[in-house]
Amino acid sequence: MHVPDGYLSPQTCAVMYGACIPFWVLAGKRLKKRLNSKLVPLLSIFSAFSFVIMMFNIPVPGGTTTHAIGSVLVAVLLGPWAAVIGVSVAVLIQALFFGDGGILSFGANAFNMAIAMPFAGYYTYRFLNAINQGSPGRQALNAAVAGYVGINVAALLTALELGIQPMLFHSANGTPLYCPYGFFQTVPAMLFTHMTIGGIAEALVTGGVLMFLKRSMPEIMVDLKVEAPA
Amino acid sequence: MKRIKILWVCIFILCLVTPLGLLASGEAWGEWGRDFFVKVFGFIPEGLVRYSNAWNAPLRDYSIPGLGGVLGYILSAVAGIGLVMVIVWLLGKTLSSGHRSSS
Numbered sequence: 567m568h569v570p571d572g573y574l575s576p577q578t579c580a581v582m583y584g585a586c587i588p589f590w591v592l593a594g595k596r597l598k599k600r601l602n603s604k605l606v607p608l609l610s611i612f613s614a615f616s617f618v619i620m621m622f623n624i625p626v627p628g629g630t631t632t633h634a635i636g637s638v639l640v641a642v643l644l645g646p647w648a649a650v651i652g653v654s655v656a657v658l659i660q661a662l663f664f665g666d667g668g669i670l671s672f673g674a675n676a677f678n679m680a681i682a683m684p685f686a687g688y689y690t691y692r693f694l695n696a697i698n699q700g701s702p703g704r705q706a707l708n709a710a711v712a713g714y715v716g717i718n719v720a721a722l723l724t725a726l727e728l729g730i731q732p733m734l735f736h737s738a739n740g741t742p743l744y745c746p747y748g749f750f751q752t753v754p755a756m757l758f759t760h761m762t763i764g765g766i767a768e769a770l771v772t773g774g775v776l777m778f779l780k781r782s783m784p785e786i787m788v789d790l791k792v793e794a795p796a
Numbered sequence: 797m798k799r800i801k802i803l804w805v806c807i808f809i810l811c812l813v814t815p816l817g818l819l820a821s822g823e824a825w826g827e828w829g830r831d832f833f834v835k836v837f838g839f840i841p842e843g844l845v846r847y848s849n850a851w852n853a854p855l856r857d858y859s860i861p862g863l864g865g866v867l868g869y870i871l872s873a874v875a876g877i878g879l880v881m882v883i884v885w886l887l888g889k890t891l892s893s894g895h896r897s898s899s
Contacts, residue, residue, distance in 0.1 A: 665853030
């Protein structure tokens with residue numbers, strides 16, 4: 567889901583950076599109020615977790631690969647604004663040092679994976695918890711569903727950003743200048759990948775880690791509750 | 797704070813097993829290199845020619861020049877989590893300066 571440079575027009579890249587800026591500024595303000603000395607190390611750990619979990623490529627039928635992202639987990643544990651900061655940093659390091667996702671397209675990648683995904687997942691989780699909070703197992707299941715929803719929202723946005731390129735940006739004779747695939751190719755391809763393997767991986771990571779923390783490290787969950795509601 | 801150490805050990809163990817992610821062959825959809833376009837479309841879109849090398853990442857594809865794929869991948873993971881941790885920690889410290897733990 568890391569869009570490389572050259573797939574999106576500079577105009578699209580500028581719009582996506584523009585879309586990120588208010589979220590980054592607001593996230594900074596929110597965290598200034600809520601972050602304390604107990605939460606800072608936890609945010610850095612779970613941001614690092616998001617970075618490393620993205621290295622586990624999983625094959626998808628049809629010859630491509632996918633991976634979990636972890637930003638819904640960060641949002642469920644530390645709140646969506648913390649996830650915006652933590653996962654944006656992870657995606658930036660991937661682009662700068664490892665060429666995973668572009669620099670021009672960093673705004674798009676950050677918006678998809680570090681902003682839209684954690685918010686979509688976080689509110690799905692809260693909604694499901696409001697309906698049926700139940701046992702810790704039930705909450706972990708809710709988190710798993712939230713992870714599944716979150717990664718698919720990110721995948722759909724990525725598909726729309728890629729798919730709009732040939733329509734808007736082509737040469738006089740119609741040759742595409744950037745991503746040559748339109749919506750009819752990008753949306754089914756991205757959703758197939760993430761409604762199957764990617765979504766399941768994200769669900770397992772989100773629900774599994776939450777379950778593990780609730781079972782084995784309840785005191786960490788208590789620390790995290792400091793910043794539970796957004 | 798002992799718990800935090802356990803979590804870091806978990807992350808470090810994850811780094812050691814990251815090469816499992818190398819077993820999956822092929823690229824993620826929409827993350828192909830230039831040769832894909834030559835093969836499939838017979839041309840490389842102009843924007844890709846112009847911008848795909850806008851930035852030269854030093855450890856492209858999580859590989860370290862001169863090291864094997866597996867070792868390079870593990871060390872990239874360690875370097876990456878180190879960078880993420882330090883930057884998030886510094887950002888967090890800056891943002892939360894003046895706050896004491898409130899719980």
